[in-house]
Each structure stands twice: as C-alpha cells, then as structure tokens.
Amino acid sequence: xxxxxxxxxxxxxxxxxxxxxxxxxxxxxxxxxxxxxxxxxxxxxxxxxxxxxxxxxxxxxxxxxxxxxxxxxxxxxxxxxxxxxxxxxxxxxxxxxxxxxxxxxxxxxxxxxxxxxxxxxxxxxxxxxxxxxxxxxxxxxxxxxxxxxxxxxxxxxxxxxxxxxxxxxxxxxxxxxxxxxxxxxxxxxxxxxxxxxxxxxxxxxxxxxxxxxxxxxxxxx
Amino acid sequence: xxxxxxxxxxxxxxxxxxxxxxxxxxxxxxxxxxxxxxxxxxxxxxxxxxxxxxxxxxxxxxxxxxxxxxxxxxxxxxxxxxxxxxxxxxxxxxxxxxxxxxxxxxxxxxxxxxxxxxxxxxxxxxxxxxxxxxxxxxxxxxxxxxxxxxxxxxxxxxxxxxxxxxxxxxxxxxxxxxxxxxxxxxxxxxxxxxxxxxxxxxxxxxxxxxxxxxxxxxxxx
Numbered sequence: 542x543x544x545x546x547x548x549x550x551x552x553x554x555x556x557x558x559x560x561x562x563x564x565x566x567x568x569x570x571x572x573x574x575x576x577x578x579x580x581x582x583x584x585x586x587x588x589x590x591x592x593x594x595x596x597x598x599x600x601x602x603x604x605x606x607x608x609x610x611x612x613x614x615x616x617x618x619x620x621x622x623x624x625x626x627x628x629x630x631x632x633x634x635x636x637x638x639x640x641x642x643x644x645x646x647x648x649x650x651x652x653x654x655x656x657x658x659x660x661x662x663x664x665x666x667x668x669x670x671x672x673x674x675x676x677x678x679x680x681x682x683x684x685x686x687x688x689x690x691x692x693x694x695x696x697x698x699x700x701x702x703x704x705x706x707x708x709x710x711x712x713x714x715x716x717x718x719x720x721x722x723x724x725x726x727x728x729x730x731x732x733x734x735x736x737x738x739x740x741x742x743x744x745x746x747x748x749x750x751x752x753x754x755x756x757x758x759x760x761x762x
Numbered sequence: 763x764x765x766x767x768x769x770x771x772x773x774x775x776x777x778x779x780x781x782x783x784x785x786x787x788x789x790x791x792x793x794x795x796x797x798x799x800x801x802x803x804x805x806x807x808x809x810x811x812x813x814x815x816x817x818x819x820x821x822x823x824x825x826x827x828x829x830x831x832x833x834x835x836x837x838x839x840x841x842x843x844x845x846x847x848x849x850x851x852x853x854x855x856x857x858x859x860x861x862x863x864x865x866x867x868x869x870x871x872x873x874x875x876x877x878x879x880x881x882x883x884x885x886x887x888x889x890x891x892x893x894x895x896x897x898x899x900x901x902x903x904x905x906x907x908x909x910x911x912x913x914x915x916x917x918x919x920x921x922x923x924x925x926x927x928x929x930x931x932x933x934x935x936x937x938x939x940x941x942x943x944x945x946x947x948x949x950x951x952x953x954x955x956x957x958x959x960x961x962x963x964x965x966x967x968x969x970x971x972x973x974x975x976x977x978x979x980x981x982x983x
Binding site for chain 2: 604614721724
C-alpha cells in the first residue's frame with residue numbers, strides 16, 4: 542500500500558514536470574512566433590495547447606484518486622492540494638502562450654506590435670521563458686532558492702509591462718498608428734505579464750507545500 | 763464526528779455563497795463605476811477586493827482541514843476538490859471587477875472608453891452581473907438548470923467581446939482617438955469577457971461535483 546502510494550505521488554510529480562516542459566516549449570516558441578511573425582510556429586503552439594490541457598486533467602484526476610484511496614496527511618496532503626492549484630496555473634500559462642501565438646497568427650503578414658516595442662516584447666518574452674525554466678527546475682528539484690528567484694524575477698516583468706503601457710498611452714492621439722497594433726500590443730503586454738504571475742503562483746504553492754503556510758495573498762494582477 | 767463533518771461542509775458552502783455575494787456586489791459596482799466614471803465607487807470596489815481574497819483563503823483552509831480530519835469520499839470529496847477550484851475562480855472574478863474599477867479610477871475625469879462603445883460595455887457589464895447572480899444562486903441551490911444557463915449565457919458575452927474588438931480594429935488608423943482610450947477599452951473588453959469565463963468554470967466544477975465527470979476541457983480564452 543505504502544509503495545503504491547509513493548509511486549502515485551511520484552507519478553503526479555513527473556506529470557507536473559512534463560507539463561512544465563510543454564509550457565516552457567510553448568512560451569519559447571510563442572515568443573519567437575510573435576517577435577518574428579512566424580505563422581507556422583504560431584500554429585504549432587496553438588495546436589499543442591490541447592495536449593497541455595489533457596495532461597493537466599490527467600494529473601488532477603490522479604490527485605483526486607490519491608485523496609480518495611490514500612487519505613494523505615501532512616506534507617503529502619499539502620502536495621496534492623498544491624498540485625491542484627499548480628496544474629491550474631500551468632494550464633493558464635499554456636493558454637497565455639497560445640494567446641500570444643494567436644496574436645502573431647491573426648495579424649500576419651503585418652507585424653503584431655509597433656516596431657518601437659519590438660525590443661520590449663523580445664525582453665519580456667525572454668524573461669517569461671526564464672520563469673518557465675525556473676518552474677521546471679523547481680518542480681524537479683523542489684529547491685526553495687528557486688521559489689525566491691521566481692518571485693524576485695517577476696519585478697522585471699512588471700517593469701516592462703509598465704513601460705509598454707506608458708509607451709502606448711503617452712501619445713495624446715494615435716495619429717497614424719494602426720489601431721489593431723495598439724490593441725494587439727495591449728493584449729500581448731497583458732499576456733506576457735500574466736504568464737509570470739502564474740509562475741509566482743506556482744512558487745508560492747511550492748512554499749505552501751514545504752512549509753505549510755501560504756503567507757501572502759495572491760497578487761491581484 | 764459525522765455531525766461535525768456535516769457542519770464543516772455546510773461552513774464551506776456558506777463561505778462560498780458569501781464570497782459569491784461579494785463578487786456580485788463588486789461587478790455590479792465596478793460596471794457602474796466604469797460606465798459612469800464614478801471614482802468613489804471605483805475606490806470602494808478596489809478596497810473591498812482584499813476581503814474577497816481573505817475569505818477565499820479561509821474557505822481553502824477549511825477544505826484542507828476537512829481533507830485531513832475527515833478523509834471524505836464520493837460526492838463530499840468532489841465537493842471539496844471542486845471548492846478549491848471554485849474559490850480560485852471567485853477570487854479571479856473579484857480581481858477582474860477590481861481591474862474594471864481601476865480603469866475607471868485611472869482615467870478620471872475622462873471617460874474610460876470611447877463613447878461609441880458605451881452601450882457595449884453597459885450591456886456586457888449587465889450580462890456579467892447576471893452571471894454573478896446565477897453563480898450565487900447555483901451555490902445556494904445547487905440547481906443544475908443554472909449550470910446550463912451559465913454556460914449558455916457566456917455566448918452573449920463572447921459576442922459583445924468580439925464586437926468591441928471588431929469596432930476597435932476596423933479603422934486603419936486611430937486618427938484623433940486618444941490611444942489611452944483604445945488601450946483601456948481593449949483591457950476592459952478582456953476583463954468583462956474573462957469574468958464570465960470564470961462563471962462557466964464554476965458551473966463546470968459544480969457539474970463535476972454532482973456527476974463525478976469533468977466532461978469538457980476548460981475554455982482556452
């Protein structure tokens with residue numbers, strides 16, 4: 542019984558790691574598709590999102606089965622509870638990567654964002670990829686330093702989010718900027734920022750699992 | 763023991779209902795603040811959001827305690843699992859109401875959205891208020907007809923979301939439209955649309971609780 546239990550917990554963990562790898566791949570390709578208007582890459586990301594959704598449902602089901610059959614306590618219980626929130630966050634990160642890819646897809650062959658913002662989106666995309674990489678390593682190693690790193694790294698994402706908003710709203714009038722570009726840039730800015738928020742959410746849940754406390758309320762953004 | 767258990771389950775349910783009432787109040791006031799640029803109403807909604815966050819953490823903690831002390835099975839287990847996803851959805855609905863209020867707050871005394879879109883936002887706000895009302899009643903009555911109503915009502919919200927996006931992107935150039943208005947309208951449009959998505963997510967979780975199956979993957983949007 543005990544052995545089956547440990548095996549099931551390991552299966553949940555490897556499921557989470559597998560999803561985080563898919564999410565890392567999705568945001569890497571979505572950022573490339575968005576900044577280079579690569580439509581076939583965007584299609585790939587959009588198509589692959591379903592696999593992430595299916596995997597999260599599978600891990601959730603495993604978690605419910607463990608609750609039912611094993612009645613876990615202490616850290617094991619917190620692991621399952623944390624897992625259910627982490628799958629939701631990973632699933633949303635996959636959605637957001639697909640949303641970024643959709644923006645690249647929809648406006649093709651035009652660029653998805655004003656040229657002046659190209660560097661901003663390149664940078665925030667790289668920061669998101671780095672967050673996804675940390676999440677992957679956190680789920681593998683449970684190294685608590687990575688929790689702090691993920692929370693700290695969110696500030697740089699928020700900073701770029703603010704800069705893009707300021708850039709977009711600094712002009713009194715849009716003049717000859719295509720409105721579609723402003724709309725797309727506003728949405729992309731939001732998606733890139735939310736992606737990192739979910740990484741922070743996963744980091745907090747990991748801390749909850751390790752320490753038993755959820756010391757801070759999730760950020761409102 | 764059994765009596766304590768039933769009392770704890772009832773406490774979780776009444777906690778969910780209380781949060782849904784707060785969310786209903788928040789989206790009602792946020793919509794009014796946004797469409798009438800009422801800054802003090804907006805401040806109220808933003809200030810009250812912390813209460814929603816605190817209540818969701820309290821209900822989650824109760825859920826974990828029940829898992830630990832009672833090892834629920836069957837419908838009771840599904841109720842607790844569903845609760846943890848429903849609190850997350852309710853918390854996000856509160857955040858989105860606060861985001862709408864923040865848009866009203868930031869651009870004061872200017873209107874937050876182009877005048878041509880005023881009716882659209884009025885209507886989608888009303889649809890969201892109606893969704894919050896259905897969620898409230900669903901949590902109280904567990905009436906499965908409300909599940910279908912919530913899922914069906916999301917289509918009208920998506921339709922307005924599409925119309926606003928089309929309106930915003932139909933002009934080749936923005937001309938004399940203030941860019942800040944386009945940015946705000948884009949964000950408001952997204953917030954109103956997401957609010958209803960979370961209502962659908964709650965409806966699906968309620969069906970999972972009742973029937974034990976989660977027949978559809980959560981919508982990507």
